[in-house]
Amino acid sequence: xxxxxxxxxxxxxxxxxxxxxxxxxxxxxxxxxxxxxxxxxxxxxxxxxxxxxxxxxxxxxxxxxxxxxxxxxxxxxxxxxxxxxxxxxxxxxxxxxxxxxxxxxxxxxxxxxxxxxxxxxxxxxxxxxxxxxxxxxxxxxxxxxxxxxxxxxx
Amino acid sequence: xxxxxxxxxxxxxxxxxxxxxxxxxxxxxxxxxxxxxxxxxxxxxxxxxxxxxxxxxxxxxxxxxxxxxxxxxxxxxxxxxxxxxxxxxxxxxxxxxxxxxxxxxxxxxxxxxxxxxxxxxxxxxxxxxxxxxxxxxxxxxxxxxxxxxxxxxx
Amino acid sequence: xxxxxxxxxxxxxxxxxxxxxxxxxxxxxxxxxxxxxxxxxxxxxxxxxxxxxxxxxxxxxxxxxxxxxxxxxxxxxxxxxxxxxxxxxxxxxxxxxxxxxxxxxxxxxxxxxxxxxxxxxxxxxxxxxxxxxxxxxxxxxxxxxxxxxxxxxx
Numbered sequence: 001x002x003x004x005x006x007x008x009x010x011x012x013x014x015x016x017x018x019x020x021x022x023x024x025x026x027x028x029x030x031x032x033x034x035x036x037x038x039x040x041x042x043x044x045x046x047x048x049x050x051x052x053x054x055x056x057x058x059x060x061x062x063x064x065x066x067x068x069x070x071x072x073x074x075x076x077x078x079x080x081x082x083x084x085x086x087x088x089x090x091x092x093x094x095x096x097x098x099x100x101x102x103x104x105x106x107x108x109x110x111x112x113x114x115x116x117x118x119x120x121x122x123x124x125x126x127x128x129x130x131x132x133x134x135x136x137x138x139x140x141x142x143x144x145x146x147x148x149x150x151x152x153x154x
Numbered sequence: 155x156x157x158x159x160x161x162x163x164x165x166x167x168x169x170x171x172x173x174x175x176x177x178x179x180x181x182x183x184x185x186x187x188x189x190x191x192x193x194x195x196x197x198x199x200x201x202x203x204x205x206x207x208x209x210x211x212x213x214x215x216x217x218x219x220x221x222x223x224x225x226x227x228x229x230x231x232x233x234x235x236x237x238x239x240x241x242x243x244x245x246x247x248x249x250x251x252x253x254x255x256x257x258x259x260x261x262x263x264x265x266x267x268x269x270x271x272x273x274x275x276x277x278x279x280x281x282x283x284x285x286x287x288x289x290x291x292x293x294x295x296x297x298x299x300x301x302x303x304x305x306x307x308x
Numbered sequence: 309x310x311x312x313x314x315x316x317x318x319x320x321x322x323x324x325x326x327x328x329x330x331x332x333x334x335x336x337x338x339x340x341x342x343x344x345x346x347x348x349x350x351x352x353x354x355x356x357x358x359x360x361x362x363x364x365x366x367x368x369x370x371x372x373x374x375x376x377x378x379x380x381x382x383x384x385x386x387x388x389x390x391x392x393x394x395x396x397x398x399x400x401x402x403x404x405x406x407x408x409x410x411x412x413x414x415x416x417x418x419x420x421x422x423x424x425x426x427x428x429x430x431x432x433x434x435x436x437x438x439x440x441x442x443x444x445x446x447x448x449x450x451x452x453x454x455x456x457x458x459x460x461x462x
Contacts, residue, residue, distance in 0.1 A: 025270045026285040030247050032189070032306045035340070037248045040286030053257070055446075093338050094345045096456075098288045101446055102257070103361070103410070108448045116333045131334040132348030132456045134406045135445040137289040138209075138255055140262045148250075148286045152340045179424045180439040184401050186343070186460045191402045194440030207411070252442045256411070291443040292363075292409055294416045302404075302440045 003087040006079075009122055019076040020044060029081045034090070036081045036151040040098070041073035042143040052144035054135075055105030063107075063144055064114030067097060070147035071115035075122070078151055090152040092119050092129040097147045101135040108133040115147050157241040160233075163276055173230040174198060183235045188244070190235045190305040194252070195227035196297040206298035208289075209259030217261075217298055218268030221251060224301035225269035229276070232305055244306040246273050246283040251301045252290040262287040269301050311395040314387075317430055327384040328352060337389045342398070344389045344459040348406070349381035350451040360452035362443075363413030371415075371452055372422030375405060378455035379423035383430070386459055398460040400427050400437040405455045409443040416441040423455050 009016065022028050022039060029038045043050035043066035050066040052058030058066075074095075075086070082088040097112035099105070112133040119127035129149075139146050163170065176182050176193055183192045197204035197220035204220040206212030212220075228249075229240070236242040251266035253259070266287040273281035283303075293300050317324065330336050330347060337346045351358035351374035358374040360366030366374075382403075383394070390396040405420035407413070420441040427435035437457075447454050 022285070025267050025274060026249075027282045028284070030245065030282075030284045032245070032247050037284040037304070039248075039284040040288070091338065091340070093340050094347075095334075096286075098286075103291070103446050104450075105446050106448060106450045108446070113333050120333060128335045128338075130336070130338045130345040130347040130456075131330070132404075132406075132454065134348070134447055134454060135291075137291040137411070137443075137445040138257050138259050138262070139288055140260060142258075142260045146286065146288060148284075150345070176439070179421050179428060180403075181436045182438070184399070184436075184438045186399070186401050191438040191458070193402075193438040194442070250440070252440075257445070289445075291445040292411050292413050292416070293442055294414060296412075296414045300440065300442060302438075 003085050005086040016076040016079060017072055019080045020073050028077045031081055034152055036078060036153055038074050038077045038149045040146045040148040041070045042140055043069050043145040044073060045069050049141055050144050051142045053100050053102060054111060055102030058144055060107045060110050063111035066144040067112050067114030068118045070145050071118040074147060074149045082153055088153045089126060090154050091126040093150040093152050094130040095147055095149050097133045098136040098139060100139040100144050105135060108135055157239050159240040170230040170233060171226055173234045174227050182231045185235055188306055190232060190307055192228050192231045192303045194300045194302040195224045196294055197223050197299040198227060199223050203295055204298050205296040207254050207256060208265060209256030212298055214261045214264050217265035220298040221266050221268030222272045224299050225272040228301060228303045236307055242307045243280060244308050245280040247304040247306050248284040249301055249303050251287045252293060254293040254298050255289040259289060262289055311393050313394040324384040324387060325380055327388045328381050336385045339389055342460055344386060344461055346382050346385045346457045348454045348456040349378045350448055351377050351453040352381060353377050357449055358452050359450040361408050361410060362419060363410030366452055368415045368418050371419035374452040375420050375422030376426045378453050379426040382455060382457045390461055396461045397434060398462050399434040401458040401460050402438040403455055403457050405441045406444040406447060408447040408452050413443060416443055
């Protein structure tokens, strides 16, 4: 019943979270033509929000794990945008990753790799995307990472 | 003579500002296909630029009011992009809101809600958008908020 | 053999750099329909990465020069996206420029002008773009500027 992509995720031992509700007065995604814009997803694990500031109280490895949860939430939103059928995904177009960090932290790429690596592991070639990775002075609710995404669907 | 949308704004007591000129060598919007990309609009009220840093010298409520002025400027630019006819708007696709804040501020969503709430109040369902809200270390000229937008038009 | 646009660059004394490889697990650009999304390009000159923090150890003029190198890299990636033929460029749609700065720096527009001015000098009217310019708390590897771009091609 589930899509091939979700079967692959299951084989990887991954269950998509429920598509998180937005933290404010907006919608989690908008579809225009064949393009899906997914709102910024904040780091959120099975134990709740993943808070932290890179360069201060969180390691790069833990930051990458936080970024991975953002990628899971992006896919969960994308599934909702595809009416439940992830096989409609043509490709991940672009991610913009914001890292909550100190002013001297320089490993933003390694942190956001947690999301990029997951996309390629889970989706293969259609998971390869354009990307920007920068630091934010701070992020909503004190989360460690926020990532937004653009996807092409059919 | 004016569009239905502008009549609604008038009923809300809202007059769109003149579409602000860009602060540098670029254009306020670009139309490609049915998509309008509007340049980042900085907080600017009837008394001039709205300066401030959230978490330091500006309250969340004042930040939300600043964000609302960015939304007004976005609509003003959109009107220009539509040759004056806002009824050509199909929907607000996405906003990215940057909040000028300290490193420990965590209410970015409440600040950017000032813009999101306005879009939904003014436009109804077509005002509902995807969104990211993050902090910037600082913003042009010291403004409190900068918001860019993507819109679908017909 | 080269495109008219590259001839113009040559007349300006400009040689496009080799399209930089991404710093992590993603691709330098994605083409979807007629739109090219180019990944964030970090400031990188003939002597290597251009590091610095505006408002601390780098002048606005040097920041603008750093931003110009990002624009060169964006065009180099765009050329690759166009299979070597820059004349396929319809227009520069949008740039988002991130400036590595202190919390009180306010000349982001002047810094990112280094990229915007170059686009217009090199490309003429099709170089005029929508834009956002904000500060990042920090940037990958400590670079001074990172700029991502959206382009329309035929």
